[in-house]
Every structure is written in structure tokens, then in C-alpha cells.
Amino acid sequence: MTSEIISKYLSNEASEQEVQALFDWIEASDENKNQFIKAKKIWALTTLSSDLSIETAPVIQMQPKNKIRQYVQYAAIFLVFLGLGTTIFLLNKTTENPKEIVLELGDGRLEYLSGKAQTALLNDKGELIAKKFPNEIVYFGKVADQKVIYNTLSVPYGKRFKLKLSDGTIVSLNSGTSLRYPEQFGLNGNRDVYLTGEAFFEVAKDKMHPFIVHANQADIEVLGTTFNVSAYPENPTVNSTLIEGSIRMSEAANSTNVILLEPNQMATWQNNSKKLAVKEVDPAFYVAWTKGELAFKDTPFSIIAKIIQRTYDVEIINENSDLAKQNFTGTIKISESSVENILDLLKRDTPFNYSIDQKTITITNPR
Incomplete structure (x- = not known):
């Protein structure tokens, strides 16, 4: 594997074929994997040193002179550790919110969506599954039910992101939100996603495959509609506001505890009382964040x-x-x-x- 292809991959400039070839080469042996990690460390340090004068100069100027060298050293270590993958990230995830949008793939690999270039996501057969853009990921295709793989996208505070799922459903994710979703939906069964935070859904119509949002202790089921769901873990409620179409909101553990919504209504699930309530609202107020x-x-x-x-x-x-x-x-x-x-x-x-x-x-x- 040439250093040129590794460099192109780290710079988000590699083609689909080059990316797949690189992955195959990495998985071929531990020696290849170690060589790739070493190259990634060097690339990270080189990138940091070339960007310091632009991106971190204001921070350095605010530090006492005797701390400048220490700051640069810690910044370099942090960047290298970030590139090493799952272990370091998971150790720190519980103590500090990540500042980048993170995509956790079904096999446990983590990708940090900070690059400006368009890249491709391939399956183990080299087939195109999705295209990744700076502010959006677009997925394609379906698979047999037993081959459904779930990815998790986490959006930190201060950022927003958009997904187009493989069925055509568009999901806008607000700050501090995590969505677990199928990389490609199955040919049969429901379309299940799992939300923590807030998202606006524009669900592609498919009467044979209901779309279900699992949010905390509540489930929201739709066939094709647009609605907003707010389910931040620190809040004692889950709110679902319907823009158009129809949805059914129910208790996850008791599907008979259910409410049907009409447009311009909001359903609220109370975590403590286990009760559902509905009221008329101006939906524009609840989806303003998407604009x-x-x-x-x-x-x-x-x-x-x-x-x-x-x-x-x-x-x-x-x-x-x-x-x-x-x-x-x-x-x-x-x-x-x-x-x-x-x-x-x-x-x-x-x-x-x-x-x-x-x-x-x-x-x-x-x-």
C-alpha cells in the first residue's frame, strides 16, 4: 500500500476504490495496521504544525509565555489520541462532550465528520452505501433483514447535522443529539430508529413498513409525515409535534397507552407519571431551530x-x-x-x- 493512498485517505481525497483497497490492506495483517496508525500519527502532527499559526494563534497569545510550549505539546497529544480510535474516545466520552460530529459504524469504528471533502461509505463488498458531505450523509439501498447494521450519529453542543436515510427519510439533528439508525433498512419489517435529543423528521411514505422513533420511554409511529421530537435525557418529558400527516405516540412498555395526533398538535409523555397528553400548538415555534x-x-x-x-x-x-x-x-x-x-x-x-x-x-x- 503506497503512502500516497494513505495520505489521500487522511485528507479525504481518496476515491471509493482507493478507500476500499486501503481497508482491505489494513485488515490483512497487524503489521499493516500498525503501519497505518504510525502514518496517521505523523499526518496528525504535520497537520497540527501547519495549522497552528491560523487556528490556535489567538489561544496561544492569551497564554503566559512559559506555557506556550506546554500548550502546543498537549494539543499535539490530543490530536494524535483522537485519531487512534474507539478506546481513547470511549474513555473520555463520559467526562467531556466531544466537539466533533461522530459517526459510530456498526463494527465499532469511529469517524469524525470534520472534513470538507465529499467521501464515500462502502460495505464489505465494495458497494456504495452512502455519501458523506460536510453537513449531511445520504444513504442508499436495502438489505435482507438479518443483515441490517445500525450506525450511531452523535452531534455535539453547538452543531447541527442532517441525514438522508436509505428509505428517503430526511432527519435534521439538533445540538446535543444522538440517533441510532440502520445503515440500510431491511426489506421487511418496521423502520426503527432510536433518538436521544431533538430531531425533525420528514418520513418517506411506505404503508408496508411503519417508521418508528424510539425516544426514551415513548414510541412514535408514522407511515409518512413530518414531525418534531424532543427527547433530551435531562428533561422529564418527551414531546412530539406534528406538522402534517398523522402519528401515534405510545408508551414503549405499554402500547395500549396511546394517543393519535393530528396536524398542529403536540403530544407529551411524562416519564414520572407515565401519562400522555395532547394539546393544540403553533408548530412553527417547535421547528424554528431547523431554520x-x-x-x-x-x-x-x-x-x-x-x-x-x-x-x-x-x-x-x-x-x-x-x-x-x-x-x-x-x-x-x-x-x-x-x-x-x-x-x-x-x-x-x-x-x-x-x-x-x-x-x-x-x-x-x-x-
């Missing part, structure tokens, strides 16, 4: 703070009791607003002070 907006309607600040944390990848500590009791209404364009802009806007209604230390925001009483 790059944050929409609030008489929303408590505690909820707004969680949304800001996920959207901008920050931590908010609120020590202002008056602010904690306030509700707010409004719409904010994410691309045009910083966290400071939003906080300054909220201060007009309820005075408070805040300080920012790196990514931690502390809100206190006004002086």
Missing part, C-alpha cells in the same frame, strides 16, 4: 438556559432568583446573535449581571 432560529413563547428562563447551552456550547450558572422565575417570548436568529447578545436582550426585562470565563457564564444579581 437556524431560537423561538420562545412564555418560556421559563430555566428552559431557555438549557437551549442556549446546547446551541452555543456553553455552561450557564444562574444565581439570580428573580431571573429564574421569569418567562420570555421572542425569536432569535442563531447566525446573527451571540450569547452576549441574547443575555443583553434579556437584561432589558429583568436586570442582572453576568460574567464569562471561557465557556462558563455566571449570572448574578444586579449591583
